[in-house]
Amino acid sequence: MGNDLSEKQSWRSQSKVILALATPAIIENFFQTIIGFVDTYFLSKVGLDEVTAVGLTNAIILVYFAIFMSIGVAANIFIAKYRGANEHENAKKVAQQSIFLACFTGLIFGIFTLVFSSPILKLxxxxxxxxxxxxxxxxxxxxxxxxxxxxxxxxxxxxxxxxTKTPMKVSIWINILHILLDYIFIFGFLFIPSMGIIGAAIATVIVRLVGVLLLWRFLGNSELKIRILDKNCWMPNKTIQLQLLTMGGPAAGERLVMRLGQVLYFGFIIQLGTNTFAAHQIAGSIEVFSYMIGYGLATAATILIAQHIGANEYDKAKQVGTTVTILSIFIMTILGSFLFFFAEWLGQLFTNDPDVIRDIRIALQIDAFIQPILAIVLVLTGVFQGGGNTKYPMYITTIGIWVIRTVGVYVLGISLGFGIAGVWIAIGLDNAFRAWLLWRKFSKDQWIQFQQKDGISRKTTISS
Structure with a gap:
């Protein structure tokens, strides 16, 4: 009886810590999600061609996100581990080199866009x-x-x-600004003419610039105290860059295969018609709110697990993974219920076209049953990353997206004529496959990459 009470108290205590970290991340994700949601909502009032154009473009930009996020994942893991091991100087050096890598890759992808934007969209x-x-x-x-x-x-x-509070605060402010600028630039206000889809793009760039400036200001006042004029931010360190690429490479691969697969099966969906693709895009813009919860909890899991592993507290790391998974399943199941019962009403917020509304309802009601499965995928991916094991999620995502989801979309959606229902059933099958494999690996304690494999030399200061 005493042990049961102790376990309950431990679970509650752990849940409070997780939610304290996850809540700001969830709020941040919520406001980041608002950017795409507001763009889709406002542009749906302009025309379905605009919605389709933004949907196709964002599918490509998500490939860019995959690379940029992987640098962030690697930085997050290393910094959290070094903090857990009280190696603060190493944490600062990782942060500096991550900034250099972010600038370099951002410039490369900007040049790529300038040259290949139209050909990619044609493909x-x-x-x-x-x-x-x-x-x-x-x-x-x-x-x-x-x-x-x-x-x-x-x-x-x-x-x-x-x-996790500072990124949340920045996200809130820039998204309030984004909503305001989006409305003004898309529809026009006073002396500013209506610019439609161009206005939406300009608003997005402005808020990203403001976000970078605010985050840099906060970073200068953080425990790392990184300044924009710090020469160490702009001088590459081969040792640290290799560590970041070793850790972030599989994370990039995982997101990259997902996004490239998405680009491919989006091509299949558009064969079903512009209206069907627009319905899929709108349903995705609604469904993405569920991701904010999963990603928020996954963020908390990654930070806490990396800290515990840095302090060699492996049992506590496993407990965090289990607790976060249970919490996410519970919360996202509730969200799934909401999607199921309010699917048609949500579709009516975007369009008056009855066929599009019907397709949105079908997509969201199928997605309602995917939510608890998606919770496992999102959170355990974060758990594996916190454990330094970024390769396994990449492997199973490759199979899930390219074999199950992409083939499933073509077979169920096009060949068998199930339309948008076939598309979302294929998405559900992919998530179920990945959830099963991740949980199987986690339950067998095969999710942590130990020090010989994680690219970090414990208690060894990185050379400058």
Missing amino acids: MGAEGNVLTLGTVYFNIVAIPSILISLMFVLSSIIRGTGD
């Missing part, structure tokens, strides 16, 4: 007005990709110190 099946609109939007938001990369990496560095 995805865009043509006519959708291609024209998509190319303009793509160029405006992605040529300054350095802003995107710095947003991801600076936020991750700050979260790695255990501060």
